[in-house]
Amino acid sequence: MSKEPVAVIGVGQTKHVAARRDVSIAGLVREAARRALDDAELTWADIDAVVIGKAPDFFEGVMMPELYLADALGAVGKPMMRVHTAGSVGGSTALVAASLVAARVHGTVLTLAFEKQSESNAMWGLSLPIPFQQPLLAGAGGFFAPHVRAYMRRSGAPDTVGSLVAYKNRRNALKNPYAHLHEHDITLEKVQASPMLWDPIRYSETCPSSDGACAMVLTDRAGAARAPRPAAWMHGGAMRSEPTLFAGKDCVSPRAGRDCAADVYRQAGIADPRRDIDAVEMYVPFSWYEPMWLENLGFAAEGEGWKLTESGVTELDGDLPVDMSGGVLSTNPIGASGMIRFAEAALQVRGLAGEHQVDGARRVLGHAYGGGSQFFAMWLVGAEPPTS
Amino acid sequence: MSAVLKAPLTVEFPFTRSLGPVQSAFLTGLRERVILGVRTGDGRTLVPPVEYDPVTAEEIRDLVEVAPTGTVTTWAWNHAPRRGQPLTTPFAWVLVRLDGADTALLHALDAPGPDAVHTGMRVRVRWAGERTGAITDIACFEPYDAERAEPTGHSGEFVDAVTGIVAPARLDYTYSPGRATTGYLHALAGRRMVGERCPSCRKVYVPPRGACPTCGVATAEQVEVGPGGTVTTFCIVNIKAKNLDIEVPYVYAHIALDGAGLALHGRIAGIPYDQVRMGLRVEPVWTEGGRYPDHYRPTGEPDAAYDTYKELL
Ligand SMILES: [Zn+2]
Numbered sequence: 001m002s003k004e005p006v007a008v009i010g011v012g013q014t015k016h017v018a019a020r021r022d023v024s025i026a027g028l029v030r031e032a033a034r035r036a037l038d039d040a041e042l043t044w045a046d047i048d049a050v051v052i053g054k055a056p057d058f059f060e061g062v063m064m065p066e067l068y069l070a071d072a073l074g075a076v077g078k079p080m081m082r083v084h085t086a087g088s089v090g091g092s093t094a095l096v097a098a099s100l101v102a103a104r105v106h107g108t109v110l111t112l113a114f115e116k117q118s119e120s121n122a123m124w125g126l127s128l129p130i131p132f133q134q135p136l137l138a139g140a141g142g143f144f145a146p147h148v149r150a151y152m153r154r155s156g157a158p159d160t161v162g163s164l165v166a167y168k169n170r171r172n173a174l175k176n177p178y179a180h181l182h183e184h185d186i187t188l189e190k191v192q193a194s195p196m197l198w199d200p201i202r203y204s205e206t207c208p209s210s211d212g213a214c215a216m217v218l219t220d221r222a223g224a225a226r227a228p229r230p231a232a233w234m235h236g237g238a239m240r241s242e243p244t245l246f247a248g249k250d251c252v253s254p255r256a257g258r259d260c261a262a263d264v265y266r267q268a269g270i271a272d273p274r275r276d277i278d279a280v281e282m283y284v285p286f287s288w289y290e291p292m293w294l295e296n297l298g299f300a301a302e303g304e305g306w307k308l309t310e311s312g313v314t315e316l317d318g319d320l321p322v323d324m325s326g327g328v329l330s331t332n333p334i335g336a337s338g339m340i341r342f343a344e345a346a347l348q349v350r351g352l353a354g355e356h357q358v359d360g361a362r363r364v365l366g367h368a369y370g371g372g373s374q375f376f377a378m379w380l381v382g383a384e385p386p387t388s
Numbered sequence: 389m390s391a392v393l394k395a396p397l398t399v400e401f402p403f404t405r406s407l408g409p410v411q412s413a414f415l416t417g418l419r420e421r422v423i424l425g426v427r428t429g430d431g432r433t434l435v436p437p438v439e440y441d442p443v444t445a446e447e448i449r450d451l452v453e454v455a456p457t458g459t460v461t462t463w464a465w466n467h468a469p470r471r472g473q474p475l476t477t478p479f480a481w482v483l484v485r486l487d488g489a490d491t492a493l494l495h496a497l498d499a500p501g502p503d504a505v506h507t508g509m510r511v512r513v514r515w516a517g518e519r520t521g522a523i524t525d526i527a528c529f530e531p532y533d534a535e536r537a538e539p540t541g542h543s544g545e546f547v548d549a550v551t552g553i554v555a556p557a558r559l560d561y562t563y564s565p566g567r568a569t570t571g572y573l574h575a576l577a578g579r580r581m582v583g584e585r586c587p588s589c590r591k592v593y594v595p596p597r598g599a600c601p602t603c604g605v606a607t608a609e610q611v612e613v614g615p616g617g618t619v620t621t622f623c624i625v626n627i628k629a630k631n632l633d634i635e636v637p638y639v640y641a642h643i644a645l646d647g648a649g650l651a652l653h654g655r656i657a658g659i660p661y662d663q664v665r666m667g668l669r670v671e672p673v674w675t676e677g678g679r680y681p682d683h684y685r686p687t688g689e690p691d692a693a694y695d696t697y698k699e700l701l
Pocket residue numbers: 586587588589590591600601602603604
């Protein structure tokens with residue numbers, strides 16, 4: 001028996017900001033969930049199960065969010081589960097929820113991911129003082145910056161490419177009312193003049209620290225038929241993982257990422273991603289990851305990704321827009337960031353992305369990664385239901 | 389073989405929590421010696437209050453005051469209180485249904501012994517002398533035989549409401565790095581770098597983990613690597629980390645020690661930071677009493693060719 005087609009019929013986000021001191025974590029997730037239900041014109045009673053995700057527990061100190069948030073998410077008396085895959089968790093959470101619909105376990109599932117970075121310190125969570133271990137010599141940026149330098153060496157990319165990505169994404173964010181950073185006076189010169197934090201990564205090429213939540217309502221064919229607005233249809237979805245470090249690991253273009261993308265394309269019947277996919281919401285916490293992932297995801301040959309960025313292909317009005325919403329570079333509630341990519345991809349094919357809508361977006365990829373470039377989650381959504 | 393190392397590990401952080409309207413009223417109430425519950429759609433009063441109705445999932449905001457007296461609905465005796473618990477002497481954990489409430493609140497009961505505690509016993513709040521708007525504003529409960537106290541009829545509106553709390557979290561572990569790391573550390577004490585070779589793929593892991601993550605097999609064969617190595621990639625750190633006593637800027641590098649199957653991470657010094665490059669040949673610099681090399685410095689050898697280390701970035 002074939003799988004049940006999965007449709008996204010509701011999307012909700014909070015306005016992402018540095019600190020949401022006016023709400024509890026329960027209040028924050030509630031806001032996103034309520035908006036997703038409103039989009040789908042459903043009530044709590046219409047939801048059969050709830051799947052949630054968040055960043056690693058030490059990041060914000062909530063050890064059992066599924067327990068604490070059951071009543072805020074209307075999950076009492078329903079199955080509720082929690083997914084945990086570091087920074088990619090928002091994507092993995094959506095995929096677990098989608099699998100429940102695809103397997104006909106549940107008809108309509110609410111999925112949600114969140115983080116309140118203002119109540120914690122992710123940097124502390126990443127650098128616990130483990131006995132006998134050398135302290136980590138640099139923060140998250142310091143962990144990824146050497147990989148960026150390796151990419152620059154390998155590809156021969158000019159060192160301005162990172163600033164182009166940051167400038168583009170911050171301008172895109174101005175068109176997204178939910179984005180955290182709205183830098184109205186952004187210029188390329190300002191990005192290029194911002195201080196080097198972990199050379200080759202500049203301050204303006206790093207993501208902010210945000211409070212926010214994102215929710216989606218996923219449903220089956222019958223649910224989609226009843227939905228008041230267009231659905232986004234899942235054409236493929238996959239997760240892959242690999243160790244943080246191992247002999248032979250390609251930190252610039254991890255194999256798990258390549259394999260994950262290939263699996264999604266196979267499911268979706270994508271022969272040439274550059275030709276067959278209209279836009280990408282990609283997890284880019286540091287600007288240089290745009291050209292790196294363009295290669296990893298098969299949109300460009302190895303060493304050629306930066307050329308797409310440099311020639312404007314990834315601009316909002318380009319041939320392959322990337323991070324139309326402003327991306328992680330403009331909004332980063334870590335636990336939610338992957339789901340925001342997935343949800344923004346869905347909004348694009350539903351034609352509901354507002355000012356950052358890509359005209360005629362029919363097939364859009366949502367991408368998330370996490371840990372030390374070791375967890376990958378992706379889905380491809382389309383405006384039409386899958387044919388097979 | 390020497391004993392596997394062990395050491396205490398304390399993981400501790402003062403998380404902050406924004407309270408939202410309901411918890412804000414509840415905790416501010418405790419500061420003012422007022423206990424607030426919240427009314428649900430079906431007319432029950434929940435203490436402690438929650439923001440959303442557990443039955444209907446609707447938002448609930450109807451705050452009602454309950455009495456500081458109540459009834460124990462169940463309990464367990466705590467023979468040996470631990471740090472951070474409400475009382476330092478043995479006490480009972482109790483669920484107390486306060487008069488006027490339909491649900492029970494978890495807290496501590498100060499009682500001389502388990503024989504003095506029973507389900508159904510009457511208790512009252514013992515308020516803390518200094519109250520800040522936290523659950524600890526209730527110091528504990530105590531046995532109480534007199535009349536039920538009446539609530540004051542408080543509206544739940546406060547001036548100067550508490551909007552956030554600090555929720556310190558602490559976990560105490562006994563940490564063991566395991567056999568492979570213990571061997572690695574013993575070798576380091578003699579200023580030698582020793583990894584382990586995978587019997588299947590033959591790659592040498594430094595530091596060793598006791599298993600090869602790609603082949604999934606145990607490793608045991610010790611292999612000395614270095615002391616020379618090659619900088620395969622790096623970044624220049626310009627922001628000072630709170631927990632590190634290193635002047636910025638400094639170079640944080642991936643260093644492939646000669647013979648190692650992957651790079652380890654270290655700091656480069658003994659050369660101006662802006663002259664560090666991929667392919668630079670380096671060696672460890674040890675300091676008295678340091679468990680690890682303090683940093684790596686140039687050896688003066690010619691740079692390694694990119695092809696020799698491009699798989700080790
Ligand atoms: Zn192996």
